[in-house]
Amino acid sequence: MLSTSTIGFPRIGSQRQMKVSLERFWKGGASEKELLDTLNEVENEAWSVQKGIQSVGLDSTLYDHVLDTAFWLGAVPNRFQHLSGLQQYFAMARGAEGKPALDMSKLFDTNYHFLVPELEPDTFPLKPNFELVLSKVQRGQALLGKDAAVPILVGPITFVSLARGSVPAAKSLPQILPVYEKLVQEMGKLGVKSIQIHEPILVTSAGASLKDSFLAAYNTLAAAASRCGIAELNLVTYYDDLEEEVYRWAVQLPVSAVQLDFLGVVGATVSNRNLEWVEKYGWPEGKKLIAGVVDGRSVWADLEGHACWILHRLLTKVSSTSLVVSSSTPLQHLPFSLDNEPAGRVPAALQPRLAFAVQKVAEIVAAATAASGNKQQAAGRHLPLDADYGYGEKDFSRPEPYSARRNKQIAMPPFPTTTIGSFPQTKEVRAARAAFRAGKTTQAEYERAIASHIGMAVGVQEALGLDVLVHGEAERTDMVEFFGQMLEGFHFTFNGWVQSYGSRYVRPPIIVSDVKFLQPMTTIEYKIAQSLTSRPMKGMLTGPVTVLNWSFPRKDISRKAQALQLAGALRQEVAALEATGCRVVQVDEPALREGLPLKTTRHAAYLRWAVDAFRLTTSVASPATQVVTHLCYSDFQDIMQAINEMDADVLTIENSRSGNEMVTALAESGYTRDVGPGVYDVHSPQVPPVDFVKAKIKSFMDSGILAGQPDRLWVNPDCGLKTRAWPETIAALRNMVQAAEECRKELVPGWKPQQPAGISGGQKCCC
DSSP, X not given: OOEEEEOOOOSSOTTOHHHHHHHHHHTTSSOHHHHHHHHHHHHHHHHHHXXXXXXXEEOOOSSOHHHHHHHHHTOOOGGGTTOOHHHHHHHHHXXXXXXXXXXXXXXXXXXXXXXXXXXXXXGOSOOOOOHHHHHHHHHHHHHHOTTTEEEEEEOHHHHHHHOBSSXXXXXXXXXXXXXXXXXXXXXXXXXXXXXXXXXXXXXXXXXXXXXXXXXXXXXXXXXXXXXXXXXXXXXXXXXSOOOHHHHHHHTTXXXXXXXXXXXXXXXXXXXXXXXXXXXXXXXXXXXXXXXXXXXXXXXXXXXXXXXXXXXXHHTTTSOTTTEEEEESSOGXXXXXXXXXXXXXXXXXXXXXXXOOXXXXXXXXXXXXXXXXXXXXXXXXXOOOBOOOOOOOGGGGSOSSOHHHHGGGSOOOOSSOBOOOSBOOOOHHHHHHHHHHHTTSSOHHHHHHHHHHHHHHHHHHHHHHTOSSBOOBOTTOSSTTHHHHHHSEEEEOOSSOOXXXXXXXXXXXXXXXXXXXXXXXXXXXXXXXXXXXXXSOBXXXXXXXXXXXXXXXXXXXXXXXXXXXXXXXXXXXXXXXHHHTTOOEEEEEOTTXXXXXXXXXXXXXXXXXXXXXXXXXXXXXXXXXXEEEEEEOSXXXXXXXXXXXXXXXXXXXXXXXXTTTHHHHHHHHHTOOSEEEEBOSOTTSOOOOOHHHHHHHHHHHHHHTGGGGOGGGBOBBOSSXXXXXXXXXXXXXXXXXXXXXXXXXXXXXXXXXXXXXXXXXXTOOOOX
């Protein structure tokens, strides 16, 4: 049979062991040794599952693999260089001593967040520390043997491409390469036979400009591997196909093998072209092709035998001794195993159609076995269907332009304060939900418990003096799961956890059929919350593109078609909220940019239907209803036009870790609608001082955005507060509100405190 390889596996443990251990460690309830013991346990579990694979990628992390790379390189920001060991590692991840953590962003077009390396002049010279990475290699070799245990490294060019800072890639790469060389040499001393170097940057449009960098880097690394007896240096790409010209030079790089993704994005209407390039240009003699033919980020099983069909096509150009079977991407984007679902949880008709990470490993072996035989698979892969749902032009536009509707909406003081939506999910909240799901409490008892938590959230906000309130989302386990459970067309797993970042895991729903609105989903909680205050209360929805991008989509119809189905359903929820008296509706789209194709030539088509989906959702709102949206975890400079075309009345954004990059971009683009840049980082337990928040607010004014109009600059945290504890939440919001109040006095001539904000135009809140 053909050889097999894996390039990554879920790093969280079958029972989320890493999450439990990390959070105990952070709270002081576990020692460093106990944390590392859990890491070893999770590694052994994952690697043991892959024992039938010839080359197993040694994938594991305490928090994030890009952070791991910065750590072993010694690319540590100056503010953390006085620390060492795991104290330094987690300070980079979470912040410490009042100093901000590394920025967080989405990894290419996935829902995984990585920590953005910082490359500044004071980062150099690097102070490498190979202890964690080399000890991982030794553990893998002990379990799997030296032939099968293959270290994984984030490639040097991908690393510098993902990094930020004043030292450009052209200057940082020559300083980083010697550290990679040294690590390769150290791995050679351990008897390593093969190394995977992951360079997904090659599949982006930037790949075309990186030829010289790749040639220089891989000539250096290949020579280092040869000197220390490492037989194979494997270049691994994934998340999309290579551009034609990139393919032609990338396969000629001085490496033993190149991995290509032959599948691309589920639901994309543009075909992956890597197979076309192999058939058109052939494959270099003596070089291995690692074929990513088992879908690494789709939960759908390959019932059609598409992997085997691709392999048979490839075998006409590549010898069987040079063809290796693998997944299209690392399997970290999938739940651990379908076997972890309780009996009867998955409908009988759906069960055979699904495959999680453990099952995908079996698919790799099955495809390698089947392709080695003479059975020709007849069915190729068909592009997903698109659809037109009969919406007209008016369905995608608000009744009046922003300039006409703004004065009809709620009146606000200068620097109005609000939050992004969620409040701490305490043990009590989770216990109430668990008891209800287990049938230990009645519907009425559960609703009373949720109403009590809503009352607390509203009371805290009123006491702190926030201007626009939220109900806190105590009833929601997850901002996507909640809506999926209320709509037709979704399946939900019990143990289908996937790492989002660090110890933050999510259970993406699976879209299994057409999505349809059944009944109002958020109006009960909204009415409870609004009845407790005269201040404006937001109705809180997750946008259609985010629901799509944070779910496992269907593969039989296009992502565009699924987004419009979701928009049509959420549109009815906006109307239902308005009918209850809601005059501020927030439709969050934090995942808008992460769905952006990795090729710039495909951006326009995606953004067109993504913006259409948002506008279809919100266009039903009356001019007097303020539509808010929230974007986070991404770089938005290249989608400014799309953000403007969304036509939201208020845009709130993640900002605190990004050095006002987005604020500057909005100012330079002439953005005209209200903006709420985040003033503090919700992913860190650090409480921002009042002066810190004031400095942030003043920096927004200095940026020139909205000509410094204080009533149009909102003051809010970066994101929701779900993962924070109540004491730090209250302390941070108290400082935020105080900072806004002091800025009103200092920056707005003649400002005098007034009554709490309410609904303008003579309208009353629904109480």
